Amino acid sequence: MENKKIATRESFGNALVELGKKHEDVVVLDADLAEATKTCIFQEEFPERHIDCGIAESNLMGVAAGLATTGKVPFASTFAMFAAGRAYEQVRNSIGYPHLNVKVCATHAGISVGEDGATHQCNEDIALMRTIPGMVVINPSDDVEARAAVEAAYEHEGPVYMRFGRLAVPVINDRPDYKFELGKGIVLREGKDLTIVATGLCVSEALEAAKELSEEGVDAAVINIHTIKPIDEELLCEYAKKTGKVVTVEEHSIIGGLGAAVCEVLSEKCPTPVKRIGINDCFGESGPGPELIHKYGIDKEGIKAQIKAWL
Numbered sequence: 001m002e003n004k005k006i007a008t009r010e011s012f013g014n015a016l017v018e019l020g021k022k023h024e025d026v027v028v029l030d031a032d033l034a035e036a037t038k039t040c041i042f043q044e045e046f047p048e049r050h051i052d053c054g055i056a057e058s059n060l061m062g063v064a065a066g067l068a069t070t071g072k073v074p075f076a077s078t079f080a081m082f083a084a085g086r087a088y089e090q091v092r093n094s095i096g097y098p099h100l101n102v103k104v105c106a107t108h109a110g111i112s113v114g115e116d117g118a119t120h121q122c123n124e125d126i127a128l129m130r131t132i133p134g135m136v137v138i139n140p141s142d143d144v145e146a147r148a149a150v151e152a153a154y155e156h157e158g159p160v161y162m163r164f165g166r167l168a169v170p171v172i173n174d175r176p177d178y179k180f181e182l183g184k185g186i187v188l189r190e191g192k193d194l195t196i197v198a199t200g201l202c203v204s205e206a207l208e209a210a211k212e213l214s215e216e217g218v219d220a221a222v223i224n225i226h227t228i229k230p231i232d233e234e235l236l237c238e239y240a241k242k243t244g245k246v247v248t249v250e251e252h253s254i255i256g257g258l259g260a261a262v263c264e265v266l267s268e269k270c271p272t273p274v275k276r277i278g279i280n281d282c283f284g285e286s287g288p289g290p291e292l293i294h295k296y297g298i299d300k301e302g303i304k305a306q307i308k309a310w311l
Contacts, residue, residue, distance in 0.1 A: 003170035003204075009107040011146035012164045013038025016075060018147075019154055020046050025071060026154065029064050031057045031078040036166075037107040039077050057082040061090035061104070068100040073154060076102060080109035080163060084125035095159050096132040103153045104129075104161045109139075110251035111279065111296055112167040112201060114289035121284035127256025129161040130229040136182065137229040139163040139250075139258075141203035144173035145226055148180030156182060163200065165251075167289045170204045185232035187239075191221035194245035194307070197236065199225045199258045202249040205293075208300035213307065220247075220307070228258055233265045240272040247275045247310070249303055251293070254278040275310045277303055 020026045020042055029051045034040040043050040053060040057078050064076035076083070083106040084091070095102045111121045130137045136156060140146040146164060153160040172188070188203070189210055198206035203224045210220040221239055225231065240246050246266065248259040259276030266272045279296055293299045297306060 003172065005168035005170050006143040007166060007168045008140055008143065008146040008164040009036075009038050009166060011143040012105060012107065012150060012162070013041035015147040015150035016042040017045050019150060020049065023073065023154065025073050027051065027067055027072045027074050029053055029060055029074055029076045031055055031060045031082065033078055037077045037079070037105070057087040058090045061087045061102075062094050064102045065090070065094040065098070065100050068095075068102050074102050075105050077105040077107065079120060080106035080122035080125045081120050084128045084161070085122060088128055091129075092132050096135055099134050099158055101157055102159050104159070105164065106161065107164040108166045109163045110165065110200070111284040111292045112165055112251060112289040114166070114292060115286050117286035118283040123251070123253045123279045123284065124256070125161075125163065126228055126252050126258065127260070130256070130261065132159070134158055135229065136160045136227065138182075138227050139200040140226050141200055141224055142169055142171045142173055144171060144178060145180060149226065152180055152182050165201050167201065169201045172204050172207065180226070183227045183230040183232060185235040186224040186226070187221065187235070188224050189220070189222040191219040192243060193219045194247060194311070195221045195223060195239040195243045196247045196249060196303070196307075197223045197225055197258065197262055198249040199228060200251050202251055202298055202303075205298065205300045206249050206303055209303035209307070212300065212304055218307070218311065225258060228261055231261050231265060233269060236262060236265050237270045240266050240270050245273050247277060247307055249298060250278040251298055252278055254280060275306070277306050
């Protein structure tokens with residue numbers, strides 16, 4: 001039976017409502033995209049705690065920063081291209097520099113945005129955000145993880161960047177032993193021949209690829225890295241030593257994202273051959289999300305083919 005699929009932006013919207021019921025200091029800001037980012041769910045429940053800043057994303061971040069100085073916990077939401085791209089200076093200088101307690105919630109990240117095309121497919125946001133000192137960067141893999149990430153972001157004192165997708169993805173973490181902890185990776189599958197390290201929507205695809213590889217005699221471990229900064233150095237080194245080869249998979253440029261973060265750790269702590277799978281220094285294009293994921297080689301078929309070619 002196929003897993004149920006939910007877009008992590010939906011999970012984000014639902015999680016905000018639950019958070020708002022528990023904590024009166026939660027305020028949500030949006031940039032004229034409440035329907036798309038799903039903050040409209042919060043807006044309906046708590047209209048007095050939802051601020052639409054209009055199509056003025058830099059101002060949105062400034063307002064969020066101001067609210068944080070008054071003791072509120074602002075969740076500032078817009079598309080990743082605008083949150084990390086258009087408002088980069090404000091996120092850096094108004095939120096990151098004073099280390100304010102603002103949660104930047106970026107939806108519609110990566111090429112799975114689909115028909116919106118290259119201008120809106122942000123494959124650079126993780127790279128931009130992880131260079132800001134003190135910024136936590138989270139990229140959840142499914143509904144369960146997205147909800148847990150919102151809760152963890154609230155509990156964390158300081159700036160957090162969260163990345164959510166437009167496309168519905170399989171729910172893979174719906175199990176009693178699931179535990180979300182900032183900065184901790186999760187081993188989803190054991191293996192001895194290589195380790196696949198994945199993040200976001202690529203986690204479920206990496207799991208499927210590993211299952212198919214096992215039928216062909218390649219035993220791959222799979223690690224879900226939901227927190228790209230701070231990254232789980234200990235777990236990465238443990239599995240790099242155990243399997244001797246590492247493959248990273250992300251819906252993001254291979255420059256500056258998960259692949260780069262993993263290479264930084266391993267080159268310093270335990271040198272290991274690494275193959276990076278992601279967007280190869282190019283812009284996206286307009287088309288249906290699932291077809292783009294296939295074309296750019298980050299679905300199970302693409303992951304499997306690239307691993308086999310590398311091995």
